[in-house]
Amino acid sequence: MMSSSPLAGAGDGDMESLPLAAASDYASVASTFDPLLSTSPPSPPAPAPAAFPLSRASSSFVDPPSYADVAAASSPRSASSSPATPRSARAAASSYSHIAVSDPETAAEPAATSLVSGSAPTYVSYLVTSAAAHPSARRHAVRRRFRDFVTLADRLADAFRGHFVPPRPDKNTVESQVMQRDEFVAQRRAALERYLCRLAEHPAIGPSDELRVFLQAEGRLPLPTSTDVASRMLDGAARLPRQLLGEDAVAPPQDVVQPAKGGRDLLRIFKELKQSVVTDWGGVKPPLVEEDKEFLEKKQKVQDWEQQLSSASQQAEALVKAQQDMGDTMGALGLAFVKLTKFETEEAMYDSQRIRAVDSKRIATAAVKASRTCRDLNTQTVKYLDTLHEHLGIMLSVHTAFSDRASALLTVQTLMSDLASLQSRIEKLEAASSKVFGGDRTRMRKVEELRETIRATEDAKCCALREYERIKENNKVELSRLDRERREDFLEMLKGYVTSQAAYAEKIVDGWETVAEETSGYGRRSDNMTS
Amino acid sequence: MISAERSQSQSPRSPAAAAAAGAPYLSISVTDPVKMGTGVQSYISYRVITKTNLPEFEGGEKIVIRRYSDFEWLHDRLAEKFKGIFIPPLPEKNAVEKFRFSKEFIELRRQALDLFVNRTASHPELKQSEDLRTFLQADEEKMDRARSYESGMFKKPGDFLQMFKDVQSKVSDVVLGKEKPVEESTPEYEKLKHYIFELENHLAEAQKQAYRLVKRHRELGQSLADFGKAIKLLGACEGDSLEKVFSEVGSKSEMLSIKLQREADNLLFNFEEPLKDYVRAVQSIKATMLDRANAFRQHFDLDQERKYKELNLEKLKFMNPEKFSESEVEFSELKAASEEATKRYEHIVSVMNDELARFQEQKTADIGLAFHEFAKGQAKLAKDIADAWRSVLPKLEACSTS
Numbered sequence: 001m002m003s004s005s006p007l008a009g010a011g012d013g014d015m016e017s018l019p020l021a022a023a024s025d026y027a028s029v030a031s032t033f034d035p036l037l038s039t040s041p042p043s044p045p046a047p048a049p050a051a052f053p054l055s056r057a058s059s060s061f062v063d064p065p066s067y068a069d070v071a072a073a074s075s076p077r078s079a080s081s082s083p084a085t086p087r088s089a090r091a092a093a094s095s096y097s098h099i100a101v102s103d104p105e106t107a108a109e110p111a112a113t114s115l116v117s118g119s120a121p122t123y124v125s126y127l128v129t130s131a132a133a134h135p136s137a138r139r140h141a142v143r144r145r146f147r148d149f150v151t152l153a154d155r156l157a158d159a160f161r162g163h164f165v166p167p168r169p170d171k172n173t174v175e176s177q178v179m180q181r182d183e184f185v186a187q188r189r190a191a192l193e194r195y196l197c198r199l200a201e202h203p204a205i206g207p208s209d210e211l212r213v214f215l216q217a218e219g220r221l222p223l224p225t226s227t228d229v230a231s232r233m234l235d236g237a238a239r240l241p242r243q244l245l246g247e248d249a250v251a252p253p254q255d256v257v258q259p260a261k262g263g264r265d266l267l268r269i270f271k272e273l274k275q276s277v278v279t280d281w282g283g284v285k286p287p288l289v290e291e292d293k294e295f296l297e298k299k300q301k302v303q304d305w306e307q308q309l310s311s312a313s314q315q316a317e318a319l320v321k322a323q324q325d326m327g328d329t330m331g332a333l334g335l336a337f338v339k340l341t342k343f344e345t346e347e348a349m350y351d352s353q354r355i356r357a358v359d360s361k362r363i364a365t366a367a368v369k370a371s372r373t374c375r376d377l378n379t380q381t382v383k384y385l386d387t388l389h390e391h392l393g394i395m396l397s398v399h400t401a402f403s404d405r406a407s408a409l410l411t412v413q414t415l416m417s418d419l420a421s422l423q424s425r426i427e428k429l430e431a432a433s434s435k436v437f438g439g440d441r442t443r444m445r446k447v448e449e450l451r452e453t454i455r456a457t458e459d460a461k462c463c464a465l466r467e468y469e470r471i472k473e474n475n476k477v478e479l480s481r482l483d484r485e486r487r488e489d490f491l492e493m494l495k496g497y498v499t500s501q502a503a504y505a506e507k508i509v510d511g512w513e514t515v516a517e518e519t520s521g522y523g524r525r526s527d528n529m530t531s
Numbered sequence: 532m533i534s535a536e537r538s539q540s541q542s543p544r545s546p547a548a549a550a551a552a553g554a555p556y557l558s559i560s561v562t563d564p565v566k567m568g569t570g571v572q573s574y575i576s577y578r579v580i581t582k583t584n585l586p587e588f589e590g591g592e593k594i595v596i597r598r599y600s601d602f603e604w605l606h607d608r609l610a611e612k613f614k615g616i617f618i619p620p621l622p623e624k625n626a627v628e629k630f631r632f633s634k635e636f637i638e639l640r641r642q643a644l645d646l647f648v649n650r651t652a653s654h655p656e657l658k659q660s661e662d663l664r665t666f667l668q669a670d671e672e673k674m675d676r677a678r679s680y681e682s683g684m685f686k687k688p689g690d691f692l693q694m695f696k697d698v699q700s701k702v703s704d705v706v707l708g709k710e711k712p713v714e715e716s717t718p719e720y721e722k723l724k725h726y727i728f729e730l731e732n733h734l735a736e737a738q739k740q741a742y743r744l745v746k747r748h749r750e751l752g753q754s755l756a757d758f759g760k761a762i763k764l765l766g767a768c769e770g771d772s773l774e775k776v777f778s779e780v781g782s783k784s785e786m787l788s789i790k791l792q793r794e795a796d797n798l799l800f801n802f803e804e805p806l807k808d809y810v811r812a813v814q815s816i817k818a819t820m821l822d823r824a825n826a827f828r829q830h831f832d833l834d835q836e837r838k839y840k841e842l843n844l845e846k847l848k849f850m851n852p853e854k855f856s857e858s859e860v861e862f863s864e865l866k867a868a869s870e871e872a873t874k875r876y877e878h879i880v881s882v883m884n885d886e887l888a889r890f891q892e893q894k895t896a897d898i899g900l901a902f903h904e905f906a907k908g909q910a911k912l913a914k915d916i917a918d919a920w921r922s923v924l925p926k927l928e929a930c931s932t933s
Contacts, residue, residue: 301768304768305765305768305769308761308764308765308767308768309765311761311764312758312761312762312764312765314761315754315757315758315760315761316758316761318754318757318758319751319754319755319757319758321754322747322750322751322753322754322755323751325747325750325751326744326747326748326750326751329740329743329744329747330744330747332740332743333737333740333741333743333744336733336736336737336739336740337737339733339736340733340734340737343729343730343733347722347725347726347729349722349723349726350887350888350891352891352892352894352895353891353895355895355899356894356895356898356899359895359898359899359902360898360902362902362906363902363905363906366906366909370909487769487773490765490769490773490777491773491776491927491930494762494776494777494780494927495924495927495928498780498920498923498924498927499920499924501916501920502916502917502920502921502924504916505913505914505916505917505920506913506917508909508913509910509913509914509917512906512907512909512910512913513906513910515902515906516903516906516907516910519899519900519902519903519906520903521899522896522899522900522902522903523900523903523904523907
């Protein structure tokens, strides 16, 4: 709103340069948005990617950067311009020295069944470029669509139980309909890039095969897709009869390692559900409990922290909005005085009008400058306070890791009570059979079968126990990593916030003090009411 | 209590010093607003204190109780009797109910009323008004009587603001010549009319933004306070050394929130209100322009009538001698009225010229002061912000190295 109206006739270079300066400010911010503008372009075709970032940059000339754009600008690569911050140290230790998501392209669905005549369903694919962190690594470039990212996320969730796996960007099905297409795609692109960078920085996930395959395997993604829950349930329902009739009664040990709920083993789901009910409501002490007091304390602390974090995140949003509004209104005020100045200058019939025009011009200039500074500050504030929102996202992965632990424990408990009941059945059978003279062949055969089952179940229990311990260890390691990173991140956030606030304030003090000085003559004449 | 310097209605020397020096002084202050009555009937009463040694007044010090409609009465009397002069503006009559008795509103109104009375008493013509003396000295009963008597005579179309709204549209029509083709039009006066109308628009816009700016300060202050609290709570979760530094940051936030609220008040009284006052002053000029247009029409119409009658009279002299003497009397009455109307019009024109010069001078000073206060306030606020955050930075630095 400030940059569009030219000031004809005001005659002062000072005023006329203001709108142009505003444009160049935005240009410099715009160039940090898209990585393609700051890094050397990879092998894929250049013209198509170039069109995309430029169209976004030109829209920034008129509007201030949107929240999403600024959030993207705080991705590791652009943040690492300030040396030796904990964040940049983490980015430097990443398993990949370069990751970028770019070049969104629309393609038609392969097996297109158009529900609406005349429009084939389409999807967007992104170019994912990367280079591993060792010196001689070559650049890779693959095409991936959002669904592939979902697959990656699901595979990682399965493979890294107990770890704090960075949460993937939301599906946002509602927003994708409501938002402007370009804006939505831009937002998503930035979020996906950030997601991959966080994955690469994770000490366990960064070096993983799943990530490597995602980043490097050309063509279609060779990770098994996760089908939706409904079809899984159907699949499981097909196997249920066999399970009930005893043929599939024992799950193969390695399957036990997977959580029941995601799998096809309906029988196991039922059993574990029953076990958890017994544990929670039956008042029966389960065979194994969460004994680690340290963990329980930690869990409580995490929950308290999350509550405060959520509230702080909300307040930060409100603060950013208030700052934005302040900048906008100051700008509007400046503009009103610009117009008044022009008017008084043009229509001057008295000398005093010219004096007033000079005064109002001083105010206008100071106000417009303060407004721009305020908006620049807000960009910084958004960037720093984003730490709050990001850590809220991390809380999600913490919850997932804790529930991985809980479900692993439940599996162990279920198997243990299975064992217990099998054992008691054997005892009953043996007791009954001993009463029959010469032994009871049917019963003895049954006992043998049960002993077999017990052996298999013991194996499964050992697997489950190992898995549980593994997850516990992961939790512990991750919790201490989170503690450390949280302290680092929050200190950095506060430092950044405080520094930018101080810098902004210092910048505008001079402007206002000058105007106060220039108008101090009026201040001395305080009795302006008597003639 | 916010006291802008403008609210102090002091003559250059204190009354006591002036009295000692034997020089004439007149000092008026509108003070001590008190809510009277209950419910819908409630209103604010003010104490008006007059200290003077001028002979026209009844003694050294007089204190009377007045309410808004009394001020309105005075304003209307002045407008009626002193055509051509820009009557000092009153604050708006109506206010949204819930805002009506807020501390700020009451104080703003008190200041505006104080300004009104003092400007009137300082104006070389207006200060001689008998109505002013009545207003300053009459006891409440007499005041009530005067007021109700006048309101019968004046057919006021509702409140002040409404009247101005009518005036505005009327002025646009009449002054800008939409109603009738007859109107005075010199290039200079045209320019002036255009200037005044445009000026009001620009000022109104500036005042609107100034009011919004006040609100923004309050909003930012509130969100800073909330944010500070949240940061403190986060620190409490964290514990040990981090807790201290979080708490510092939170406290600074809360402290700055208070400063923002104070600056909001400062802006309201010393920047936004003067702008509003400026707008009101321009509206007062528009009212005078309406008077001028009416006076012009009267003068013009009577003048036309006189010329027409004069011609007829000549004819009548020869054609109908009996009717002639009757008509001659009528004619001389008409002539007198026409001359009267012309004199009135010309008086308004000359008075307006002086008033305009005065207005320009005065407004430059008033608005210059407002600008000064605005800049001063913003500079101080920014400095406080910078100081607060700079003071906390070393502690933050210390934490990250440990």
